[in-house]
Amino acid sequence: MSTKKEDNMKCLNLDNINPNFIVMEYAVRGPLVIRAGEIEKELEKGVKKPFDQVIRANIGDCHAMGQKPLTFLRQLLALTLEPRLLNSPDYPDDVKERACALLSSCQGGSMGAYTDSAGLEYVRRQVADFIKERDCGIESDYLNIYLTGGASPGIKSILSLLHCHVDNKTPGVMVPIPQYPLYSATIAEYGMCKIDYYLDEDNKWGLNCKELQRAFDEAKGDCQPRALVIINPGNPTGQVLSRQNIEEIIKFAYDNQVLLLADEVYQANVYDKDSEFHSFKKVMYEMGEPYRSQELVSFLSVSKGYLGECGIRGGYMEVINMCPKVKAMLTKSITASLCSTTAGQVAVSALVNPPRPGEPSYELYNKEKTAVLSALKERAELVHKTFCSFEGYSVNPVQGAMYVFPRIDLPPKAVEAAKAKKMAPDALYAFELLESTGICVVPGSGFGQLPGTYHFRSTILPQTDKLKLMLEKFRQFHSDFMKKYK
Amino acid sequence: MSTKKEDNMKCLNLDNINPNFIVMEYAVRGPLVIRAGEIEKELEKGVKKPFDQVIRANIGDCHAMGQKPLTFLRQLLALTLEPRLLNSPDYPDDVKERACALLSSCQGGSMGAYTDSAGLEYVRRQVADFIKERDCGIESDYLNIYLTGGASPGIKSILSLLHCHVDNKTPGVMVPIPQYPLYSATIAEYGMCKIDYYLDEDNKWGLNCKELQRAFDEAKGDCQPRALVIINPGNPTGQVLSRQNIEEIIKFAYDNQVLLLADEVYQANVYDKDSEFHSFKKVMYEMGEPYRSQELVSFLSVSKGYLGECGIRGGYMEVINMCPKVKAMLTKSITASLCSTTAGQVAVSALVNPPRPGEPSYELYNKEKTAVLSALKERAELVHKTFCSFEGYSVNPVQGAMYVFPRIDLPPKAVEAAKAKKMAPDALYAFELLESTGICVVPGSGFGQLPGTYHFRSTILPQTDKLKLMLEKFRQFHSDFMKKYK
Numbered sequence: 023m024s025t026k027k028e029d030n031m032k033c034l035n036l037d038n039i040n041p042n043f044i045v046m047e048y049a050v051r052g053p054l055v056i057r058a059g060e061i062e063k064e065l066e067k068g069v070k071k072p073f074d075q076v077i078r079a080n081i082g083d084c085h086a087m088g089q090k091p092l093t094f095l096r097q098l099l100a101l102t103l104e105p106r107l108l109n110s111p112d113y114p115d116d117v118k119e120r121a122c123a124l125l126s127s128c129q130g131g132s133m134g135a136y137t138d139s140a141g142l143e144y145v146r147r148q149v150a151d152f153i154k155e156r157d158c159g160i161e162s163d164y165l166n167i168y169l170t171g172g173a174s175p176g177i178k179s180i181l182s183l184l185h186c187h188v189d190n191k192t193p194g195v196m197v198p199i200p201q202y203p204l205y206s207a208t209i210a211e212y213g214m215c216k217i218d219y220y221l222d223e224d225n226k227w228g229l230n231c232k233e234l235q236r237a238f239d240e241a242k243g244d245c246q247p248r249a250l251v252i253i254n255p256g257n258p259t260g261q262v263l264s265r266q267n268i269e270e271i272i273k274f275a276y277d278n279q280v281l282l283l284a285d286e287v288y289q290a291n292v293y294d295k296d297s298e299f300h301s302f303k304k305v306m307y308e309m310g311e312p313y314r315s316q317e318l319v320s321f322l323s324v325s326k327g328y329l330g331e332c333g334i335r336g337g338y339m340e341v342i343n344m345c346p347k348v349k350a351m352l353t354k355s356i357t358a359s360l361c362s363t364t365a366g367q368v369a370v371s372a373l374v375n376p377p378r379p380g381e382p383s384y385e386l387y388n389k390e391k392t393a394v395l396s397a398l399k400e401r402a403e404l405v406h407k408t409f410c411s412f413e414g415y416s417v418n419p420v421q422g423a424m425y426v427f428p429r430i431d432l433p434p435k436a437v438e439a440a441k442a443k444k445m446a447p448d449a450l451y452a453f454e455l456l457e458s459t460g461i462c463v464v465p466g467s468g469f470g471q472l473p474g475t476y477h478f479r480s481t482i483l484p485q486t487d488k489l490k491l492m493l494e495k496f497r498q499f500h501s502d503f504m505k506k507y508k
Numbered sequence: 509m510s511t512k513k514e515d516n517m518k519c520l521n522l523d524n525i526n527p528n529f530i531v532m533e534y535a536v537r538g539p540l541v542i543r544a545g546e547i548e549k550e551l552e553k554g555v556k557k558p559f560d561q562v563i564r565a566n567i568g569d570c571h572a573m574g575q576k577p578l579t580f581l582r583q584l585l586a587l588t589l590e591p592r593l594l595n596s597p598d599y600p601d602d603v604k605e606r607a608c609a610l611l612s613s614c615q616g617g618s619m620g621a622y623t624d625s626a627g628l629e630y631v632r633r634q635v636a637d638f639i640k641e642r643d644c645g646i647e648s649d650y651l652n653i654y655l656t657g658g659a660s661p662g663i664k665s666i667l668s669l670l671h672c673h674v675d676n677k678t679p680g681v682m683v684p685i686p687q688y689p690l691y692s693a694t695i696a697e698y699g700m701c702k703i704d705y706y707l708d709e710d711n712k713w714g715l716n717c718k719e720l721q722r723a724f725d726e727a728k729g730d731c732q733p734r735a736l737v738i739i740n741p742g743n744p745t746g747q748v749l750s751r752q753n754i755e756e757i758i759k760f761a762y763d764n765q766v767l768l769l770a771d772e773v774y775q776a777n778v779y780d781k782d783s784e785f786h787s788f789k790k791v792m793y794e795m796g797e798p799y800r801s802q803e804l805v806s807f808l809s810v811s812k813g814y815l816g817e818c819g820i821r822g823g824y825m826e827v828i829n830m831c832p833k834v835k836a837m838l839t840k841s842i843t844a845s846l847c848s849t850t851a852g853q854v855a856v857s858a859l860v861n862p863p864r865p866g867e868p869s870y871e872l873y874n875k876e877k878t879a880v881l882s883a884l885k886e887r888a889e890l891v892h893k894t895f896c897s898f899e900g901y902s903v904n905p906v907q908g909a910m911y912v913f914p915r916i917d918l919p920p921k922a923v924e925a926a927k928a929k930k931m932a933p934d935a936l937y938a939f940e941l942l943e944s945t946g947i948c949v950v951p952g953s954g955f956g957q958l959p960g961t962y963h964f965r966s967t968i969l970p971q972t973d974k975l976k977l978m979l980e981k982f983r984q985f986h987s988d989f990m991k992k993y994k
């Protein structure tokens with residue numbers, strides 16, 4: 023009888039598991055981030071380094087970088103999860119009223135009960151009201167709203183819905199390059215085709231519809247394009263699309279019969295004075311028929327904006343103009359996972375139904391919200407200005423979102439050194455940055471970039487003092503790097 | 509130019525979406541439950557019915573049925589989500605200490621930060637300690653623990669991992685009949701084969717290994733069996749497997765090279781004095797090699813047991829003996845969804861690290877926990893005893909979990925009437941029950957049953973008074989039904 027099973031005798035090995043798991047990648051938490059975690063543990067153990075802490079500029083995680091939660095939201099969570107606090111004089115009446123209404127919308131009056139799979143009807147109605155207000159009165163039907171555990175699970179379920187081989191062709195999804203790697207990872211996980219369209223770096227990362235058409239036409243032979251993903255404001259690029267650009271995109275989607283996926287999780291994060299957020303839904307409705315019948319799914323999350331509540335996992339999607347029978351299938355597919363977290367649903371409620379002027383919580387809420395947004399704006403400008411001054415950097419302004427994505431003109435010697443190490447040149451740059459300064463960014467190759475160009479993504483999230491320090495270290499590193507590979 | 513798009517002109521229609529979404533079904537929230545929701549709305553609007561409320565005995569949702577949350581858990585949630593409360597004298601020190609430790613394990617000290625994809629290391633270590641204690645000292649490695657948003661996402665990610673066509677054969681998963689429909693739904697969603705093995709109703713829903721082998725051998729021609737799902741204690745059957753039975757199952761899995769999936773979410777729910785919960789892991793380790801090298805994944809959830817915190821979405825899986833390279837792929841596939849909810853992770857922490865004797869919270873905690881468990885035990889017996897006395901019912905004892913699954917000898921006329929309506933006979937029974945009493949149960953056909961037998965599943969969760977009322981109404985309905993179809 024054999025003793026311990028060897029790996030090749032196991033039920034599961036690399037040859038017989040889901041092959042899509044093997045190809046998929048997720049750069050925001052890739053090898054660089056794993057190394058950053060190791061370095062943190064080394065520092066804890068007292069290993070000497072040229073720095074005393076890792077600065078995680080790799081992930082859009084506001085609270086991890088010191089942003090404070092909004093009082094209103096956390097009070098609402100405390101009251102709904104621990105209703106005994108409803109008797110405490112320490113909580114304002116408007117928050118208590120909201121908590122009571124939420125609790126009475128739960129089965130058994132408890133956040134511990136499963137909700138409908140699409141979320142609490144009460145919160146879905148609040149979301150619909152919020153969208154209507156945002157879009158200057160354009161109706162929103164709560165039956166089109168699905169509450170999700172962050173935006174991610176919603177995005178994944180829509181991509182999964184598209185998974186159908188029509189005329190024996192693999193379904194394809196058009197994604198911007200550079201893109202947020204949830205899309206590439208999920209498309210790989212589901213074995214679908216990723217159709218790259220390039221954002222125009224020379225045009226502040228704008229979107230050129232000719233490029234959309236080129237990507238579509240070239241892909242059509244190999245796969246069946248089914249959907250078009252737009253990230254606005256952009257991650258990692260920080261651009262905010264103009265209204266005219268959005269109209270062109272909607273026309274493109276309509277003419278080519280692809281579902282529009284509008285990832286609008288950064289809609290509250292616009293800093294540039296000449297930019298404004300336009301929702302795809304509003305633009306579509308204002309264009310009138312036939313465009314206003316275009317199928318569209320839009321995503322929002324409590325992880326971004328001014329809340330930055332990433333860990334709570336709250337979000338929603340609005341599904342517009344979908345054939346009712348298809349929507350029924352979508353709903354059915356969600357039921358097997360029961361429901362998204364009630365804490366996330368409460369956070370969504372806080373996002374879409376904030377204190378109004380005149381309510382006791384309003385003043386503090388407004389002060390905290392404004393402080394977060396103006397700090398982000400200040401940092402967006404600081405980061406842009408500083409990187410612009412680095413030799414060999416070209417940097418588009420951070421119009422919105424939480425990231426900067428500079429292009430670096432890497433010296434040929436650095437490119438060669440990377441090749442010798444079988445690394446992408448921007449990964450070499452990012453690894454050297456991490457090892458010598460503790461700053462963790464994500465190489466451009468994780469998001470996609472024009473072949474032969476090199477970028478990295480840094481968040482603008484470190485608190486201003488820390489950010490200044492980080493940028494100084496960065497400047498020193500960059501100048502040393504350029505000398506080293508001259 | 510066309511006006512509004514017709515459904516058949518949409519990008520998405522029933523012919524070009526994921527065909528697996530169309531076939532999948534999830535009975536626990538199927539047509540009967542949808543009808544129950546409609547009836548509730550009708551009652552609200554004042555429509556007259558022979559009853560004044562719907563009793564939702566269809567879903568294992570403790571809080572929805574009036575069970576109160578444990579104080580300790582809710583206090584821990586309040587303190588971690590609203591750390592200002594750490595200054596309040598109203599919270600016991602042991603809960604405060606736990607909250608502080610949890611907060612300092614989060615990035616930025618906030619529950620609003622993303623955690624590692626597998627969850628907070630601090631909580632994963634607590635889970636490993638809990639398992640070690642449960643299994644009388646058998647080691648558990650925190651690196652094998654993945655925190656999940658309820659057990660469901662963990663189960664889904666393991667099933668997805670198995671999705672590989674080996675020698676052009678579709679992967680197959682062995683599931684008990686009757687089964688918890690998350691399995692059938694997910695297997696359908698992923699386009700895999702469900703291999704049914706029948707639990708032995710005449711033997712208190714025990715598991716006969718000859719039946720496992722029969723199912724395996726018959727399926728082998730059509731598909732590649734990759735995994736064996738065991739639900740212990742059972743849903744919907746309420747059985748608790750004996751230790752000997754578990755040993756046989758482990759041998760079977762080892763001999764036939766299939767991954768073992770032990771759904772042990774009801775491990776704290778054992779009521780029968782002659783039954784005891786044995787974890788698959790412990791039995792496997794005690795059997796020694798080669799069995800202790802068998803690959804096993806075990807699931808637990810805060811939704812069940814004595815917490816019943818379904819809405820929070822907390823759970824974990826322990827992945828044992830998996831090839832490290834495969835585990836790396838599993839980990840990678842989880843990263844794209846970022847992390848499970850921190851509220852759920854706190855709830856898991858509360859589950860695995862409860863107050864100890866001597867700590868200030870212990871007494872209340874223990875009182876509340878004992879009250880929940882003894883009420884469940886009382887109801888398990890009450891339900892069993894009552895249904896046993898119904899004409900044409902045969903009912904196995906509720907040894908564990910939260911359900912009873914009686915077999916009903918339906919009169920031939922009822923079977924004919926159902927056929928005429930193109931309904932499953934047990935669905936006819938359940939629909940008539942709902943319309944005339946407001947009691948919502950799930951027909952056996954939603955879980956699977958031997959052809960020609962008819963069952964339903966009811967939870968034992970209504971509070972005792974309500975349960976007694978429900979059983980009386982049920983008795984009246986049943987006797988009327990039998991008369992009607994005599």
Ligand SMILES: Cc1ncc(COP(=O)(O)O)c(C=O)c1O
Pocket residue numbers: 082171172173174175202204253257285287322323324325332336337845846
């Ligand atoms: C563009 C974009 N979409 C979606 C997400 C998903 O975030 P979450 O699942 O936390 O809502 C992110 C997170 O960084 C993002 O940047």
Ligand SMILES: Cc1ncc(COP(=O)(O)O)c(C=O)c1O
Pocket residue numbers: 359360568657658659660661688690739743771773808809810811818822823
């Ligand atoms: C056997 C079994 N497994 C898993 C689950 C999943 O529950 P959750 O995702 O809430 O942990 C359930 C829920 O009823 C169940 O009965």
